[in-house]
Amino acid sequence: MAIPRIRFDQITKSYGSLRVIDGLSLDIAKGEFISLLGPSGSGKTTLLMILAGFESATGGGVWLDGKRIDHLPPYRRDMGVVFQNYALFPHMTVADNIAFPLQMRGVRKAEIAERVKRALDMVQLGAMSERYPAQLSGGQQQRIALARALVFEPAVVLMDEPLGALDKQLREQMQLDIRKLHMRLGLTVVFVTHDQSEALTMSDRIAVFNKGIIEQIGTPREIYDHPATRFVAEFIGETN
Ligand code: ADP
Secondary structure, eight states, X not given: OOSOSEXXXXXXXXXXXXXXXXXXXXXXXXTOEEEEEOOTTSSHHHHHHHHHTSSOOSEEEEEEXXXXXXXXXXXXXXXEEXXXXXXXXXXXXXXXXXXXXXXXXXXXXXHHHHHHHHHHHHTTOGGGTTSOGGGSOHHHHHHHHHHHHHTXXXXXXEEESTTTTSOHHHHHHHHHHHHHHHHHHTOEEXXXXXOHHHHHHHOSEEEEEETTEEEEEEXXXXXXXXXXXXXXXXXXXXXX
16 A cells, blocks of 8 residues: 555553554545444444544554654544534534634635635535534534535545434435545545444445454455455444
8 A cells, every 4th residue: 555544553442441443553545434343342432432532542553644743633624423412513604614624724714704604515505604503403414424524625524423323214315425525536545333234325434343442444345255254244234
């Protein structure tokens, strides 16, 4: 692999005596869509938080495009985030929500308006800019969260169960939309899910997590056809 977009090198994370990430190394290529798949409590969210800069690792290092980023605050990391628990600001309009990351980065006002409009068009919600989040459906709110993550044109987008709260039909629509944006914008996407079929349909590669380590990594085909361990076979074979 050329210089990977993202490199985790020997990451460990402990909370007191509980080790939740255990010497994990992983390279993610530019433009790759990778899912971190595994049961609840296996360390997926923790790894994403370390990558986003909301948590620091106990040991090991994180690189972006060949540069170490461990010491950088989240807003200096060139990464958009769509987290379940990182919701829209309820007291701000849709437009202000999307403008927020640009304001944080000191973008000029005229340019902000332009880019907010483009981001809203990208998720097909141009008409909603003056509404408040509570006036939108769950699916629309998720699209706005996506627009907010993409508005500063980050190289990398991190998503933690972004579709968990949506009904099946909306979920499948959003899966398609996210895939399309990934392709069109050449994004590198790190996508956390506990849903096997979601990971299998969306990803270029899947890293199967178990107790703070990667049990297997490969294309959906490889993981599905040749599970390397009993754990992977059983987890992939489970239906939701
Ligand atoms: P997943 O995303 O795979 O469900 P998490 O990364 O959220 O897993 O959690 C991994 C483990 O770390 C769990 O056992 C969880 O209880 C623990 N954990 C996560 N955050 C904290 C915290 N702030 N303090 C203590 N334990 C935590």
